Amino acid sequence: MSPSAPASPPARRFADFLDRAGMLVVLVLLFAACSLGVENFLSWRNLQGLALAVSMTGMVASTMLFCLAAGDFDLSVGAVVAAAGVVAAVVMNQTGSIAAGVAAALGFGTAVGLVNGWVVARLQINALIATLATMQIVRGFAYIVSDGKAVGIAPEGFFALGNSAFLGLPVPVWITLACFALGGLILNRTVFGRDTLAVGGNPEAAHLAGISVARVKLLIFTAQGAMAAFAGVVLASRMTSGQPGTSLGFELEVISACVLGGVSLTGGVGSMSYVVAGVLIMGIVQNAMNLKNIEPFWQYVARGGILLGAVLFDRWKRRR
């Protein structure tokens, strides 16, 4: 192979960069458009609100990325978020201890994740069905424990987790940023992250290269469960109660944010920058529509249209 006749290098390098940047380009353009076209969008207050609004999706998306990269997905996250909030609330009220509540919720999420992982990785049940089943069970559990009603939380110190700010940014936003950073680091820099991508790219080849496919998946689902539970705890702190019916359809939101960003549904392809782009694009669209006070019915149309527009633009950009 001979290196092809180089196009004018800077132009070419820019084109390459655009290609690699993928949806980040769309994100930047969208952000610019909203800054110009939407009043109040660029205000610090709104940006704070926007960051807070996407924080939960962001947290869970950072582990969902691993799930998708390994070629699976997890539909139970919405239910785990809700149930973890309920568990935290109930345990806190009974023991009076914030730590015990948080620990119980995290333990619960981890256990659900372990079950998911076990069923998907060891028993090799299709992830759609497996996590759909646990989603139902966990949601039912949340309703049963709470008797269908929100569980108010007594220890007020707990509300600090979701409602205080640090250096001007709300704590949940910091947590999300940490999840992004940590997730990106793990995916790119650790053996575990690379193994995840290999497992998603070709499980058979990964297995023959000595990667324990089942162990990788088990770990991912467990982390996913724990992360969803953690998000549920943060949410409960923000809501000052555990809500059994919250976050319906959250799983689809998280997965589509990832896929919108460019994570492959069939595994093997993904990076944290994709997730950040996907999550923020979704968040900005919603935020801008609210600021523009668009009729809710038209919001559906606009949301769909922008989603489609974003992927089409990305496609066109790469085809150029």
Added chain:
Amino acid sequence: MSPSAPASPPARRFADFLDRAGMLVVLVLLFAACSLGVENFLSWRNLQGLALAVSMTGMVASTMLFCLAAGDFDLSVGAVVAAAGVVAAVVMNQTGSIAAGVAAALGFGTAVGLVNGWVVARLQINALIATLATMQIVRGFAYIVSDGKAVGIAPEGFFALGNSAFLGLPVPVWITLACFALGGLILNRTVFGRDTLAVGGNPEAAHLAGISVARVKLLIFTAQGAMAAFAGVVLASRMTSGQPGTSLGFELEVISACVLGGVSLTGGVGSMSYVVAGVLIMGIVQNAMNLKNIEPFWQYVARGGILLGAVLFDRWKRRR
């Protein structure tokens, strides 16, 4: 290679049969269990009701099978069901003609399907994002057209479609049976059906063999849209109105029924018997729980548990 020591042939043939029958075995066992354990289950009346309850899922699943077999899926079906009902209602009320209403609804569904197909097959946008986008747009359209309210249908003759019976079975059930039969025939016996499986099983090979992958997908999505619209029309007739907010989450129900039956999410594997099994298992579980008067919150748990149990049993049966 020498064949492994042969088991006694009849036993072996039975084992083979069990293998191939897949989820149908689970279905039969479940049916038997319910017949014995659930009062009223086996009454003609209840079976009728059960058949009616799964009829809509069945109809749409019969085309979703093609979608999945070709390696895609369609999340917009729930929205199309709702919007088609609204369109049919509005057009019927304005023209006074039942035929015009039905035609408009089918035309609408077909158009949505065409757009889905175009975007997925020709522009090669990920089906998740593409159909998620059209789902939003179509749902918004339904709300806008109906102003968010149910649209009552004036011509009462229209209600016959959903509410009359033929040979003791409600018309929607007959329609569903026809969809199953026709779908099965097309998938198994026609070139189009085989091409669909080839496209899902190995798109590259199909393309190189001169199969127009895009055309096959376009056709499937179009048929899927038309079928969802038709199901919407039948539903509107049963509801005696077009409901813009109905069938939320219907898409997931349809897809999971297919996958539960054994249709592969990654394409290339599927048969109508799987779909029948999946749809009926889901329906029977719900029906039996209602008959047993299980507490609503426990229904979640039971639904999830049985779902998981069914796939685990199927897996165990095949491993034996």
Added chain:
Amino acid sequence: GPKTETAAPAAAPKPGAVRIGFLVKQPEEPWFQLEWKFADQAAKDLGFTLIKNGAPDGEKVLAAIDNLAANGAQGFVVCAPDTRLGPAIVAKAKAAGLKLLAVDDQFIGPDGQPMAQVHYLGISARKIGAAVGETLAAEFKRRQWPVAETAVLAMTYDELATAKERTDGAIEALVAAGIPADRIHKAPQRTTDIPGALEAATTLLTRHPGVKYWLVCGNNDNGVLGAVRALEGRRIPVENAVAVGINGTDCIAELEKAKPTSFHGSMLLSAKAHGYRTAEMMYRWIKDGVEPPLDTRTVGVLITRENFRQVLREQGVRD
């Protein structure tokens, strides 16, 4: 166009112009659409900007409040997706410096008691349910159905606390009116739309084939309509069932039908009072410093085939 800022004469809000948010839990529901419509009317009449947001769960409510603050609103009216979100919403509103008025559903505090310190306009879910139960009981008595052949079909959706309150209220009233508790059958809906109710009701009817007369209540019009369709599917004569819904917006098409169905009527909630008056109260509070009363109650009105056109006209829902 999609933009519906109903700003007073000037399009661009002057500094000091009043901006009011109106957050509802189910923006697609006709009921909330109507509330918004009347709030819009108030905005037009009084000259303020109304910002409407849907907030189907707790997280979205908080995000929407952030949004309102960013958008320069001074106060908002809210129907929360869960009454126990009260403390969180109050805290958030305080942090953002926004005035707050709860509509439809009253906030519940951490102690499980209504948060009486939060300004509220609405109707008690339990009371509206009771009104349904009383209407059904009256019909039951008027038609002189024998108790032994009559049963209650209660469409439930316990996942929503308010929905449960309503059906519980109806059931309590029916029991109080002399229906034996063992003749009250609950059909839990899997989804809140008509098909979900239809499926649940159909199976319940299968379980009780011996019942001749049915009294139907539920959490809203859609649930009850699903039950009516199920009764029709089971070929129960129209006159052998009485169904009463709640909210009066989803059932208009049913009441308009040429032939009567088992759907007797619905408890119409006053969208005008809830939409227009809350918006107006908030405006006065912001503009003139007139604090609204802490607790304002409205009443439901039964609409039936006979009176619905007139009542709707009176309520301004229809012209």
Added chain:
Amino acid sequence: MSSALAFRGVAMEFPGVKALDDVSFEVRAGSIHALMGENGAGKSTLLKILSGAQRATAGGIEIAGRPAPAAGTAGALAAGIAVIYQELHLVPEMSVAENLFLGHLPQRAGFVRRAELQAAARRQLERVGEAIDPAARLGGLPLAQRQMVEIAKALTRGARIIAFDEPTSSLSDREVQRLFAIVRELRDQGCAILYVSHRMDEIFALCDRITILRDGRHVVTSALADLDRAAVIRHMVGRTLADIYNYAPRPFRGPGLKVRDLAGPGLAEPCSFAAAAGEILGCFGLVGAGRSELLRLIFGATPRTGGSVAIAGKEVAIASPRDAIAAGLVLCPEDRKKEGIVPVRSVLENLNLSARRRRARAGFVAESWERRNAAERIAQLRIRTPSPAQQIRHLSGGNQQKVVLGRWLAEPVRVLLCDEPTRGIDVGAKSEIYAILQDLARSGVCVVVVSSELPEVLGLSDRIAVMREGRIAAIVPRADATEESLLRLALPAPAAVAG
């Protein structure tokens, strides 16, 4: 002379790679035209352009003097062009019959004529001499049979221009002979045949004309009679190669691999053998003899039902490939696409797929080491890639194969199991790989090489195990092995055939 097919100034450019550059030559009707070149020279790309699967960035194709229609794969098929690709393009979940007639199932009014399909499929399979049930699921066949199906599939179209891209790389001698008969028959019927292979013997046995590509450029087109092997190799690799095997006896260094009573799927009876450290044990057999299964059982990729494996005299418990690798036992799998590469990941990651585990510090990958390792392997194996960051699926087949082997070269390997290690590798690279294998052996590694290429087994091995019908028929020392003796051992015994 009639030119059935002509390439006119064909060029193909991928991001960062110029795969073809102004390639022009003609292929005559009634001739078998060899197309040769090193791995990555552009052969497969040229065939993909011919089949309409890819569109050339410049230049074009003429068929019988007229420019070919640019209507994609369907157009090329309609124009009588059939291409048998290097990588199989079959649908695993469908039946053999349906695969054979993929894209042109016999039909009436849209319905498949199933009886006709079965009959026609059986005829096609007979034509290539395979006794495969047309109703069998394709995915259940061993690689070699799938390859034969792929060949039969191309013949169902009645094409006049047929291109074979390394059709024999996973076939054993028996199938190769059958394939030759078919190809000659096609030639005699006046078809124009383009034949890509890295096996020099085949080219000289089969072809009449030859075109050689180097670095995407046309080097020479001539009658094969006018060139000898040395000249072909010189044109291909730009230098001469003497003996590509370069065998030199090595001292054995005690016990290497010892397999005792190994049992499992694919083996007809428990299997035992031993190979010394420093030895290269060849393993020959016909297709389906169970060689791949044997290796997979040793490696723990298929769960065994009995027996034990010892490395360097110590028995090791191997329940999974991970255990095997930890014990210094590694496997280079046969089907690189399915088992070897992670297609969407980079060359660098594929090269470090296993080794990164040992080099990692606290779970973090040793990036600089990985980069160095990748660079070394790329240089050592002459892997043609624009950069280590290139997705491996964009590499040519042979270069992918090199990556699969290269993966193990940085590991402290004690036993190296290779299943068809030179599948699709060009002569130059082959000799390098042979040298590498012998170096490894010399350093004390026990090497087991499964190959269907008799010359390779004979040239490389110290001893040769011959497998037949799921059992080891014999282990023959190098000195006693000839092509005839090995083949005789590999062929099923007449009694067994009768029974």
